[in-house]
Amino acid sequence: MFHARSPAALLLAWIAAAVLAVPAWAQHANHQVDFSDTQKWSRVFDNPLRDEWQKPVQVIRALRLKPTSRVADIGSGTGYFAIRIARMVPQGRVFGVDTEPAMVKFLAERGKREGLANLTSIEGAPEDPKLPGAVDVMLMVDVYHHIGDRVGYLRAVRRYLEPRGRLAIIDHVDTPGSVLKDERTAPRRIKAELKRAGYELAAEHSFLPEQYFLIFKPAAR
Numbered sequence: 001m002f003h004a005r006s007p008a009a010l011l012l013a014w015i016a017a018a019v020l021a022v023p024a025w026a027q028h029a030n031h032q033v034d035f036s037d038t039q040k041w042s043r044v045f046d047n048p049l050r051d052e053w054q055k056p057v058q059v060i061r062a063l064r065l066k067p068t069s070r071v072a073d074i075g076s077g078t079g080y081f082a083i084r085i086a087r088m089v090p091q092g093r094v095f096g097v098d099t100e101p102a103m104v105k106f107l108a109e110r111g112k113r114e115g116l117a118n119l120t121s122i123e124g125a126p127e128d129p130k131l132p133g134a135v136d137v138m139l140m141v142d143v144y145h146h147i148g149d150r151v152g153y154l155r156a157v158r159r160y161l162e163p164r165g166r167l168a169i170i171d172h173v174d175t176p177g178s179v180l181k182d183e184r185t186a187p188r189r190i191k192a193e194l195k196r197a198g199y200e201l202a203a204e205h206s207f208l209p210e211q212y213f214l215i216f217k218p219a220a221r
């Protein structure tokens with residue numbers, strides 16, 4: 001799963017993948033994953049080798065945030081993106097939303113430890129992120145395939161998006177080399193679902209080797 005470039009990095013990546021990633025990602029296939037062991041998941045999600053293929057700096061740049069932006073990281077997990085984004089929007093606000101209470105606690109403690117007063121950790125419901133207000137950007141990384149009624153969910157979260165807001169979805173591509181071989185993640189299907197839920201495609205980025213990266217905006221009513 002890791003796209004390392006040098007031979008040493010490749011070896012490290014292979015070991016990390018064998019020890020950590022394979023059992024973890026393999027469970028994703030059935031979408032019924034237990035995320036309560038935060039220490040275990042932190043070793044997977046926050047593994048420094050992830051930066052090689054996840055390219056967080058480029059992803060965050062593509063979100064075109066302002067220092068005052070309000071951002072919701074839906075399915076924030078251990079905070080891989082929420083923490084980085086909170087540093088980028090010092091006068092803004094980041095809401096890390098997760099349905100797993102242990103993850104919510106983990107992120108709240110991590111934000112506090114890292115002195116990020118602009119980061120709020122929220123326990124969302126499977127059908128409602130329970131945000132306290134509207135946001136400029138909503139980000140979903142590797143969470144879309146965990147959601148049951150996706151069109152219903154997307155319709156529901158529209159009320160939390162500012163009129164000029166953006167919804168960014170990153171998930172694994174369905175290719176022979178992919179860690180997640182599942183038709184549910186095929187970009188054409190995601191685009192069709194978003195259209196049905198009342199969004200239109202605003203941008204599509206292709207710089208992530210393992211994942212698609214789509215940005216949507218609310219369609220004119």
Ligand SMILES: C[S@@+](CC[C@H](N)C(=O)[O-])C[C@H]1O[C@@H](n2cnc3c(N)ncnc32)[C@H](O)[C@@H]1O
Nearest residue numbers: 035045075076077080098099100126141143146
């Ligand atoms: C594979 S992890 C991804 C974590 C993080 N986005 C990252 O990239 O490191 C998926 C996370 O989404 C959460 N999740 C699943 N369904 C959710 C939903 N309907 N709303 C919010 N979070 C959800 C899980 O508890 C888990 O922490």
